[in-house]
Amino acid sequence: MSDQDERTTYDVESVQQKWQQVWEKLDHFRADDDSPRDKRYALTMFPYPSGDLHMGHAEVFALHDVIARYWWQRGYEVLNPMGFDSFGLPAENAAIKNDEHPAVYTYGNIETSIASCRNYATSFDWSRSFNTSDPSYYKWTQWLFLKFMERGLAYRKNSPVNWCPADQTVLANEQVVDGHCERCGAEVTKRELTQWYFRITEYADELLADLDTLAPTWPDRVITAQRNWIGKSEGAHVDFDMSNGQRVTVYTTRPDTLWGATFMVVAADSKLATELVTPDRSAELAAYVAEVRKASDIDRLATDRPKTGVDLGVTATNPVTGEQLPVWASDYVLADYGTGAIMAVPAHDQRDLDFAREMRLPVRMVVDTGAEDPAVSFVATTGHGTYVNSGPLDGLTDKATGVHRAIEVLEAAQHGKGAVNFRLRDWLLSRQRYWGAPIPVIHCPVDGEVPVPEDQLPVLLPELKGADLKPKGTSPLGAAREWVETTCPTCGGPAERDTDTMDTFVDSSWYMFRYCSPHDDTQAFDSAKVNEWMPCDIYIGGVEHAVLHLLYARFFTKVLADMGLVDFREPFAAQLNQGFVINHGKKMSKSLGNGVRLGDQLAEFGVDAIRLTLVFAGPPEDDIDWANMSPDGSLRFLQRAWRLSGDVTSEPGADVTTGDLALRRVTARTVHDATELVEGYRFNVLVARVMELVNATRKAIDSGCGPADPAVREAVEAVAILLSLVAPYTAEEMWERLGHEPSVARAGWPAVDEALLVEESVTAVVQVQGKVRARLEVAPDISEVDLEAAALADEAVVRALEGKTVRKVIVRAPKLVNIVAG
């Protein structure tokens, strides 16, 4: 390297090497539980260790680090942990392929990822790291399961469930996307199985209501997605007496249209259908159900599919009209929503109308909306209108009143009542796979489902590998006979262990608590410490977890609060979603061959330049198209900033009050604004402002106050500290060249002299008819009267007003005067 190069650039690779070693020794990001400082908890969704870090990790870690490092600089004690969500299918599939244990793949990848994180200069506190597949962690996952079981929140039931034929395991509703497996994309089918569930529906109301408290600090789309998913609706339960003596309750959001009900439909695959069907129709029903079961969810989801069904042979009495209604079974009614049965009002529900047409059932309009009669138009009407043929509702014109009145009628007749219903279902948590936390339950022929006693936790996974793990539709754990066969903790007789493992979303539903006391082997977490650190002040992650993980973690927190273990009911006070890193307008993928390898980018431009590029690209939530980015430009800027530190000739601690005022103003303004820019997640603007400061400082050195002015030192030190949030290596190198001890990361936020923020004069714009006619330099505290007088006295303004009458003068001191004339 020539002398000239040394003045203009630094060597990225050697600088990275150098500081990694220094930081290792400093250990300056370790969170102290007993610190007297105010505490902050910065959390990023922990990754699944699938190989090495990629561009997506690089982005989220860079964004996350800005906040964590900012908090340190502002004087907070910061908990900034990282670990790995290390149970899950990819490790298991790799193990099958390579005939090895999933731990080999998992822990190898974890090591690689940690090394990459260190190189990437993340400020994580590795002393708190753990992996969900460690027995010391999943012991407590199992313990929590037992606590849920004690509280009646974990239970087993037989039910049709989502089944992924490729992964050979059941899936939660949340893991089925458009009828496909969220993970592998295979078409999901239904199976009747006995599975474990968490009773998340018990918390549906609270999960929904508390979204309002999160709305100011959570992204809109997450709030909306959760609201939709929980799917609260209000209506009524209506009881129908059947011709066979049974009473069947339906759920409806339109009890006001009960007078227009002309038939009833029950879910074909429900128990209710088989109970109701008359003997002469039962064969037909069975055949129909068999056909329905064969159809995949994909087919079921097609809304334009012709309606099908079977007449069950029974009739139901309409509680308000006394009419006898035929009862049908169909697959357009879902067994697990509402009561699995509906009253059909074809005039005012398109689905019912389609079914009525198909089956030639009567259509009776009871709300006259002014539109054509649905019986003729075949278009159901759902809007407001005048009630007709509806007994006590006749003549009403408002839907809400109609609904209210109908519920009163039903309640008086003891044939129904107002009801709310949720779309949210219970969380199916059993999985027929190996690499997860075993469900800590023993099945005894005498005592039934017996929880494993707490002192026998963890229930360790049996050692299986390679071919033993091949999916065969039942849990691989079943093959480990010596593990399965055990004794009943209650009666001591022979019994078998549950062979399913837990959904990995269980593992990730409580890891943020564990970080507060990560190595405590006496409890899942230390409540006092958790209450000290939590809720997390910021949670950063991908919007793909808007419902899944975030809903589950919220549910867990509420249960833990009810158990008295934590004193808050929401785990994440604020949330930020980062966008994707894409390339040439498309998501990066192997099949498209448009992937950008993080390792290559880091090697070419260095860690700081890549971090800077990702942070500067735009608002954090926006996708970043790597093809539009210029890491090269980022590197040039960093070198430019670094060069400033070599130009400073004043000594550390020089008296800045004598420094160049203009530059001092820019510095003060930049540092002052940086605070709200970071706190508003406007990191891209922050970077732009630092660039501005660098430009101003360059100019001051070359053609202004010169390198010896203390204001230059003040400016460059501010640049180093602000850059420490984004480009830790460059900032550290600058700090050292400025004559300071490491680390700049803990240097503290630059002091701002408030007096410097007050401008000595501002430019006021004078408009005539909205057109700018003059600019006046005025005092910032000029009065409206004085400003107006000055404006009207201005030569250019006078000229513009010639021959016109001033009609109105709007004054917004000190920035603007608008004169309306004509």
Add this chain to the structure above:
RNA sequence: GCCCCCGUAUCCCAACCGGCAGAGGAAGCGGUCUUAAAAACCGCACAGUGUGGGUUCGACCCCCACCGGGGGCACCA
């Protein structure tokens, strides 16, 4: 089909409570330096804010409609 977010210069993006459309970067063009090039430094351009209405003294910003892009929900009674 219903709901939410976003459309600013060639590109990525700023613009405070409704008050001069431009902070920053990329690409481009020109200059200084250089034998030359790169780097560095200096400078120059480039849009009237997707479209059409409305409110206002004044609209990128608020309201309505439409177009385009992204996302959520969707046979949930």
